[in-house]
Amino acid sequence: MPSIVRAVYFSPTHTTKAIVREVASALSAPLSATIETTDLTLPRQRPTDVSCNADDVLVFGFPVYAGRVPVLLRDEFAHLEGHGTPAVIVGLYGNRHFDDALLEAADLLSERGFNVVAAGAFIGEHSLTARVGTGRPDSADIAVAQRFGAQMGARLAQSRSVPEPTIEGNRPYRELKPGADVRPITTDACTNCGVCVACCPLGIIDEDDPALVDAGCLHCRACVKSCPEDAKYFSSEPTDRLIAMLESKCLERKEPQLFW
Ligand SMILES: Cc1cc2nc3c(=O)[nH]c(=O)nc-3n(C[C@H](O)[C@H](O)[C@H](O)COP(=O)(O)O)c2cc1C
Incomplete structure (x- = not known):
């Protein structure tokens, strides 16, 4: 059966989407697979179910919020169903840190029947301040994403039983503090x-x-x-404080980190 690379992502400000597309495209070539995209960003586009069989590959992308998988997205995992399907995780963070987000995503995907074969932490412009991660992902990030996808595709073309990598992060995951009622x-x-x-x-x-x-x-x-x-x-005062912290401590360029 021809395989399908299923690119599934949540990406309000489009940086996650940019990397997922590159990874999925490069990954599909060695597998001679077609790409099917599911954008979870808008409520009306969210599908009820995304079912993947063992021949498919899932590329799952999300922005890191507070060092974790966005809360809203966690409910969406219930709609993903894998059958031993290899999964590649793409976590986009705003040049501070991804903390436990990739590990949490790996745990959530494993619970849904996926075999996590790789994870990448990439950098995007911080949505709270354009002074942090400015212009990311840039051409160097895109090149890393393309190589990551191509090499993962080549590995999966050889064998589907790729062992789960050790992904950076801790359990229990970083504690989430109740968010303030912030509105634009x-x-x-x-x-x-x-x-x-x-x-x-x-x-x-x-x-x-x-x-x-x-x-x-x-x-x-x-x-x-x-x-x-x-x-x-x-x-809001808490947001302004956070932005000041980001702009004083998170300006130094971070590079993508790959776990595979
Ligand atoms: C509510 C919120 C929390 C965030 N938390 C983090 C974080 O913990 N670490 C970090 O480096 N970036 C953080 N970011 C920045 C995003 O991860 C980053 O801007 C990402 O590129 C956005 O992805 P998108 O363009 O696909 O929406 C946060 C952004 C928001 C809006």
Whole structure:
């Protein structure tokens, strides 16, 4: 049976998507596989089930939030079903650290019937401040992603029984503190164009009045980054403190780390 590389990702500000696409594309060539993409970012696009058989390969990508897999995404694992399917994890982080996120993703995928064969921690521009991880992933990151995918594809073409690598991280995972109720602020520059409404992963921005935002905001900044009028921003003391920490301690370039 021809195999399918299933590229599944959550990517509000598109950096995860950029790396997953490169890895999946390079991985598919040695396997002569087709690529099927599932974008979990928007509520209306989230599928009920993604079932993978043993001939397929899953490339699963997510942004690291607070050193963990985003909470919203954890429910989505229930819809993924593997049957001994090899899985490659792509975790995108904003040049601080990925902490336990890759290990947590590996545990969640193993519980769903996948054999984790590799994991990569890549760097993207930090969604909270463009001064950290600026311009990442860049051409050097893309080249690493392509090599990672190609070499993993070649290994899997030789044998499907690749042992699970030791992935950096700790159990119990980094503790998650309850998030503050942060919501984007909308200025008078808003023209009600609806771009932010359409790109919100939670669908919590009011269609008729985009200044109204329900509770539960992820702080992913998709609305801020996509607004053509720069009419949305965040402002809260805890966030401003975090941004100041990132801008003072996390400017030094980190490189992708591969576990395989
Ligand atoms: C709520 C939140 C928490 C984050 N936590 C971390 C973190 O713990 N470590 C880190 O290096 N980057 C962190 N980031 C930055 C993202 O991992 C990074 O911007 C990523 O590239 C976003 O992926 P996307 O473009 O696919 O949405 C966080 C971003 C947000 C919005």
